[in-house]
Amino acid sequence: MSAVILVTGADLAPQAVSLLADCALVYAGMDCNEDKLVALCRQHDPVAIIARYGKISARVIAACSRLRVISKHGAGIDTIDSAAAQARGIAVKAAAGANAAAVAEHTWAMILACAKGIVRLDGRMRAGHWDKATHKSMELKGRTLGLVGLGAIGLRVAETGIALGMRVIAYDPFAKAFPTGVARGELDDVIATSDVLSLHCPLTAHNANMINAAALAAMRQGAILVNTARGGLIDEAALADALRSGKLRAAGLDSFQVEPYDGGHAFSSLPDAILTPHVAGVTEDAYVGMGTAAAQNVLDELAVTA
Incomplete structure (x- = not known):
């Protein structure tokens, strides 16, 4: 009987899929709520989970008797209860770096759209306006780019x-080295001195809501905030307030506290909030890279624990 991978x-x-040809793949579909995942785990008892959507909670993990590895189809593992997995001796793996180029490019699409007012200008032109005489965009040369996180994505953003x-x-307190051209700073200094602040760190219990009202107040007047993390x-x-008041010039946001994003959110009525549906890492190339990396992580772990 083939090993089952959910x-x-x-x-x-x-x-x-080709890499996992000797395994039986069970797809949960796009609706990956906890009850459905628990039911599938009880039905199929997988030896591995490839986590794309939904949360791999302690309850989902407890529904599996043979589970040996949870492999993230991406870089961030905050949707996986790593403590519950560790308690069971279940490995948690990420496809580190597989979507770094995609996310870095999307980050720069956001930065440039914010600095140049692309979305607002597009809307104005479609409404019949020609704002050449009044529009002023931000020139990035000579400005300060601040990065929170200097991993594979942050390094690519820095290079550009x-x-x-x-x-x-x-x-980045975990970075082993800072490349030439990138200055090391403490978090408060990076926040306070940046004209463009871009976030590239994982979400943990220690940094949740780190860009709060106090941090936003410390930022430069007219700064840009981008979050593809x-x-x-x-x-x-607090960010909505900072945009309404004009404290920030604009914000580019690809991820949100609650996903899917609710169209009734305060950001929906703010023209200086540029929004995308958590797709920074979604390109054809990254889809292949994340899938193959996640699959290989499963195979490597199953080989070790065989």
């Missing part, structure tokens, strides 16, 4: 900032 999603890249002639400063890093009510 995929919390509707599909995997064909290249990933340097190429654009920006001063780059970063906070996790929504829980930002106090959304």
